Amino acid sequence: MAFNVNQFRTQLQGDGARPNLFEVSLNFPSYVTNRLTASVKSSFMVKTAQLPGSTVGIVPVQYFGREVKVAGNRTFADWTVSILNDEDFIIRNAMDAWVRGINDNETNLRSALTTQEYSVDALVKQYSKDGNSIKEYKFVGMFPTDVAPIDLDWGSNDTIEEYSVTFSYQYWVEGTARSPIPSSLGPLG
Numbered sequence: 659m660a661f662n663v664n665q666f667r668t669q670l671q672g673d674g675a676r677p678n679l680f681e682v683s684l685n686f687p688s689y690v691t692n693r694l695t696a697s698v699k700s701s702f703m704v705k706t707a708q709l710p711g712s713t714v715g716i717v718p719v720q721y722f723g724r725e726v727k728v729a730g731n732r733t734f735a736d737w738t739v740s741i742l743n744d745e746d747f748i749i750r751n752a753m754d755a756w757v758r759g760i761n762d763n764e765t766n767l768r769s770a771l772t773t774q775e776y777s778v779d780a781l782v783k784q785y786s787k788d789g790n791s792i793k794e795y796k797f798v799g800m801f802p803t804d805v806a807p808i809d810l811d812w813g814s815n816d817t818i819e820e821y822s823v824t825f826s827y828q829y830w831v832e833g834t835a836r837s838p839i840p841s842s843l844g845p846l847g
Contacts, residue, residue: 672786675793679785682707682739685778686752689759689769696752703749705820706740707782710795710830736824737797743808743819753805753823760801777801780825796839799828 684700686693715730741749759769760776777799784793804824833839 675784676787679787680707681783681785683781683783684739684749685780687756687759687771687776687778689771689775690752690755692748692752696749699748700741703742703744704739705742708737709782709784709793710737710797711735712830734827734829736803736826737800738822738824740820740822743821750805750808750821753802757802757805773799777828780827792834794833794839795830796833797825797827797830800825801827 681701682704684697684704686696690696713733713735715733717728717730719726719728743750756776759771761768778801780797780800782795782797783791786792802823803826804822806822806824808819808821810819831839
């Protein structure tokens, strides 16, 4: 195939998806104070995220001295977001309360919570350049496993604090503009 820039341009729909056109909607468990405010604020303060991936495991089976690979189970890697911190600490306080409910800092005990009580759903949306949602992923049964420290530094001028949070989740479901996430599953239902 000879190089043809016009053929390439016809295949690049909408001049390509842009990584800066996204929105994350975090949800917080019912026991977290200011959970609704933190949830609304998250769509503005989540600075970085990823559209999720998944991995299909391999089950090696030996046959006459040869390894035959058979598809195994799918696994979902943890999901990490970076969050801008402002002076009200609404999201950070909500994250700290969420983690304390799972395992308290002082007592090393879990509040009387079930998995359904500390696990929630989250949504990440990819937008087109005209502002329409073109792809979305709902993370089901999500909870934080790592709330990173916030770095402080006398020499850090003209910057805003930020920190990352890593979540584990059960699985994700996807939707598109033509085929959105079913209403029975979301967006954060």
